[in-house]
Amino acid sequence: MSENKEVIFRIKNLKTWFPITKGAFKKVVGNVKAVDGVGLDIYKGETLGIVGESGCGKSTFGKTVMMLEKPTDGQVEFNFGGEFKDITKFTKDEMFEFRKKVQMVFQDPYSALNPQKKIYTSFEEPLKVHGVKTEAEREKIMQQVLKMVNIQPDYLMRYPHEFSGGQRQRLCIARALEVMPEVLICDEPVSALDVSIQAQVLNLMKYIQRDMKLTYLFIAHDLSVVQYMADRIMVMYLGKVVEVADSKALYEKPMHPYTKALLSAIPVPDIHTTKKRQILEGEVPSPINKPAGCAFHNRCPQCMEICKTKDPDMIRDQGGEHMVACHLYSGGKDQ
Amino acid sequence: MNNQEIILDVKNLNTSFISDRKQVDIVKSVSFQVKRGTTLSVVGESGCGKSVTMNSIMRFLGSNARVSADNIQYNALRDGEITEYHLETYKKSNGPEMRALRGPDMSMVFQDPMSSLNPVYKVGDQVAEGLIQHTGMGKKEAREKVLELFRKLGIPDPESRIDCYPHQFSGGMKQRVVIAIAMICNPELIICDEPTTALDVTIQAQIMELLKDLQVNEGKSIVLITHNMGLVAEMADEVCVMYMGRVVEFGSLEDVFDHTSHPYTKALLRSVPVLGLADGQILETIPGITPNPADIKGGCDFADRCPDCTERCRQGVIPAFEIAKGHRVRCLKYDSFPEVNG
Numbered sequence: 167m168s169e170n171k172e173v174i175f176r177i178k179n180l181k182t183w184f185p186i187t188k189g190a191f192k193k194v195v196g197n198v199k200a201v202d203g204v205g206l207d208i209y210k211g212e213t214l215g216i217v218g219e220s221g222c223g224k225s226t227f228g229k230t231v232m233m234l235e236k237p238t239d240g241q242v243e244f245n246f247g248g249e250f251k252d253i254t255k256f257t258k259d260e261m262f263e264f265r266k267k268v269q270m271v272f273q274d275p276y277s278a279l280n281p282q283k284k285i286y287t288s289f290e291e292p293l294k295v296h297g298v299k300t301e302a303e304r305e306k307i308m309q310q311v312l313k314m315v316n317i318q319p320d321y322l323m324r325y326p327h328e329f330s331g332g333q334r335q336r337l338c339i340a341r342a343l344e345v346m347p348e349v350l351i352c353d354e355p356v357s358a359l360d361v362s363i364q365a366q367v368l369n370l371m372k373y374i375q376r377d378m379k380l381t382y383l384f385i386a387h388d389l390s391v392v393q394y395m396a397d398r399i400m401v402m403y404l405g406k407v408v409e410v411a412d413s414k415a416l417y418e419k420p421m422h423p424y425t426k427a428l429l430s431a432i433p434v435p436d437i438h439t440t441k442k443r444q445i446l447e448g449e450v451p452s453p454i455n456k457p458a459g460c461a462f463h464n465r466c467p468q469c470m471e472i473c474k475t476k477d478p479d480m481i482r483d484q485g486g487e488h489m490v491a492c493h494l495y496s497g498g499k500d501q
Numbered sequence: 502m503n504n505q506e507i508i509l510d511v512k513n514l515n516t517s518f519i520s521d522r523k524q525v526d527i528v529k530s531v532s533f534q535v536k537r538g539t540t541l542s543v544v545g546e547s548g549c550g551k552s553v554t555m556n557s558i559m560r561f562l563g564s565n566a567r568v569s570a571d572n573i574q575y576n577a578l579r580d581g582e583i584t585e586y587h588l589e590t591y592k593k594s595n596g597p598e599m600r601a602l603r604g605p606d607m608s609m610v611f612q613d614p615m616s617s618l619n620p621v622y623k624v625g626d627q628v629a630e631g632l633i634q635h636t637g638m639g640k641k642e643a644r645e646k647v648l649e650l651f652r653k654l655g656i657p658d659p660e661s662r663i664d665c666y667p668h669q670f671s672g673g674m675k676q677r678v679v680i681a682i683a684m685i686c687n688p689e690l691i692i693c694d695e696p697t698t699a700l701d702v703t704i705q706a707q708i709m710e711l712l713k714d715l716q717v718n719e720g721k722s723i724v725l726i727t728h729n730m731g732l733v734a735e736m737a738d739e740v741c742v743m744y745m746g747r748v749v750e751f752g753s754l755e756d757v758f759d760h761t762s763h764p765y766t767k768a769l770l771r772s773v774p775v776l777g778l779a780d781g782q783i784l785e786t787i788p789g790i791t792p793n794p795a796d797i798k799g800g801c802d803f804a805d806r807c808p809d810c811t812e813r814c815r816q817g818v819i820p821a822f823e824i825a826k827g828h829r830v831r832c833l834k835y836d837s838f839p840e841v842n843g
């Protein structure tokens with residue numbers, strides 16, 4: 167699928183580390199390596215699903231791509247009308263444009279909405295900033311986006327705490343859509359919704375994508391939701407990408423042992439199932455003191471000697487689009 | 502059933518809010534019981550009143566809320582002795598009676614982790630606080646307890662993370678801190694409001710195992726609000742289905758999953774996303790939109806979206822019918838069965 171597709175983000179060896187300091191002098195004693203060497207092209211109009219264990223760096227990756235966190239190393243280049251520009255080197259005007267084109271739905275809807283302000287104010291601000299001049303026009307847009315996410319328009323005069331968890335989450339999606347972005351980074355956008363409303367919102371997001379040619383980065387831990395939404399899926403483990411594949415291929419033929427474990431741990435809504443969930447053994451390693459070799463080796467059922475010392479490189483399965491970083495596929499030896 | 506078997510008994514709970522100078526009824530004559538040592542799962546559409554119901558019981562609502570109930574009874578079992586607490590009689594929502602119960606007896610995992618964490622205190626101190634307050638434990642010992650719990654909840658490298666501030670934690674890590682706060686005092690009844698929404702399946706499974714262990718080994722009771730039907734199937738003994746502020750179906754897990762009776766429950770179970778949808782296939786949704794709680798017309802709240810709706814459904818208050826022992830359904834299709842409260 168990549169040949170005739172235009173790249174919108176080109177990401178190279180991206181690292182986002184957070185220093186850990188101790189004592190009054192803030193001496194740096196280590197780093198939380200939240201994102202640790204991610205490289206990938208994101209195509210225009212695709213939905214890239216991002217999955218992985220809690221704390222593996224999904225949100226940090228999303229925030230770094232949006233320039234809300236500064237990368238420690240590596241590059242994120244954005245396609246500005248055919249020309250790739252490093253997002254850390256944007257001019258003020260370019261940044262303003264970028265902020266309109268790339269929007270994010272944050273994981274924590276409660277802190278994303280200002281608790282002191284009525285929803286109306288939170289919704290009006292971005293429209294004002296991005297040049298919707300008249301109040302009537304602004305109101306029209308606000309009503310439109312609220313309708314999209316199935317929230318009563320008269321709720322605009324309420325404060326965030328007067329909504330249910332799922333309603334707040336839908337408000338965040340609506341607000342991100344207001345300014346008609348090109349890229350929408352969705353961090354767990356539907357996690358608090360019941361299945362029916364979740365389905366409504368997901369279907370809607372698909373329609374909007376088709377209409378507005380949106381690119382989605384879709385972070386979620388619910389694999390059935392990601393599979394439904396994504397064209398491609400990137401699996402992260404401890405700040406690194408361990409597998410990237412077409413959504414279908416990933417579910418039908420997962421390669422990385424971690425991906426396999428993720429897939430088998432999904433609970434099924436059937437009380438007569440005999441399927442015993444495979445739950446990963448072993449402690450989740452810390453992003454501060456990463457294990458040597460493959461970061462997954464202490465929990466991997468197929469761990470080999472080489473896995474304990476050498477970090478596997480990303481390889482393409484039969485030279486195709488399916489990429490995996492695991493020694494099982496590099497012949498278990500040095501390449 | 503007696504007080505030994507029932508840990509929480511809620512009768513005719515009503516909650517309304519004053520919003521924009523209008524009164525809106527959100528929770529309407531809700532009655533249910535939680536059996537000691539079991540898990541009750543509460544499911545239902547976003548905005549149907551699950552959190553408000555639980556917050557009304559725990560008295561965590563703001564000043565624009567009006568709560569009334571015939572009975573909110575918590576039966577504590579200590580050394581074989583039952584002590585009854587009537588929560589509905591307490592005048593102050595944050596008075597000494599409620600404060601003494603919260604923590605060691607009943608505790609709650611809130612839906613929005615950030616709203617229950619204080620951004621300016623270290624996560625470890627926030628968890629230790631309840632322990633120090635309720636047991637008078639020393640700081641050092643409390644810290645050890647917190648570390649132990651963090652480890653059980655799968656927070657990697659707890660020693661170097663315990664002194665972090667909430668913003669330095671990922672979404673799922675914050676959620677686990679909130680779970681830790683609720684669990685640290687070892688409560689008899691723990692109400693979990695979407696406790697694992699921000700967690701991936703492996704950690705979710707780990708936390709559910711932990712809760713199950715507590716239940717099996719220590720006889721704890723759990724109320725689990727979740728929209729994840731897979732979790733319900735795995736965890737629940739009984740299921741309470743809510744729609745527009747009312748309990749529309751209540752029964753054992755088998756009742757609700759195998760003998761699904763209310764049209765809303767049927768529709769809800771049909772729209773669960775499953776792995777392996779064909780290309781281009783669209784997820785099934787319940788047709789129609791959620792009514793506005795401010796303009797409820799009377800009759801069954803689900804009428805406009807129900808495939809089985811008849812003229813009769815649009816009038817009066819629809820009672821609940823007991824279609825099998827302990828399985829009640831609020832739907833006129835079952836009016837040949839005996840009418841029951843709740």
Ligand SMILES: Nc1ncnc2c1ncn2[C@@H]1O[C@H](COP(=O)(O)OP(=O)(O)OP(=O)(O)O)[C@@H](O)[C@H]1O
Nearest residue numbers: 184200220221222223224225226669670671672673
């Ligand atoms: N501002 C920060 N300072 C220090 N550490 C941070 C900061 N933000 C994130 N981290 C750490 O970086 C790691 C990755 O966090 P991130 O929020 O990206 O995880 P995630 O994959 O989104 O997880 P989740 O699914 O739980 O939301 C975590 O260990 C987290 O504690």
Ligand SMILES: Nc1ncnc2c1ncn2[C@@H]1O[C@H](COP(=O)(O)OP(=O)(O)OP(=O)(O)O)[C@@H](O)[C@H]1O
Nearest residue numbers: 328329330331332333518547548549550551552553
């Ligand atoms: N403080 C408040 N003031 C006014 N209305 C409120 C307040 N809190 C909640 N509501 C309203 O009460 C209804 C029920 O909210 P509740 O939070 O109980 O829903 P829920 O079932 O928990 O939904 P979700 O699954 O989305 O969390 C919603 O329509 C919400 O807008």
Ligand code: SF4
Nearest residue numbers: 460463466473492493
């Ligand atoms: S590289 Fe080795 S340890 Fe890592 S996932 Fe593959 S087999 Fe397992």
Ligand SMILES: [Mg+2]
Nearest residue numbers: 225273671672
């Ligand atoms: Mg996150």
Ligand SMILES: [Mg+2]
Nearest residue numbers: 330331552612
């Ligand atoms: Mg809720």
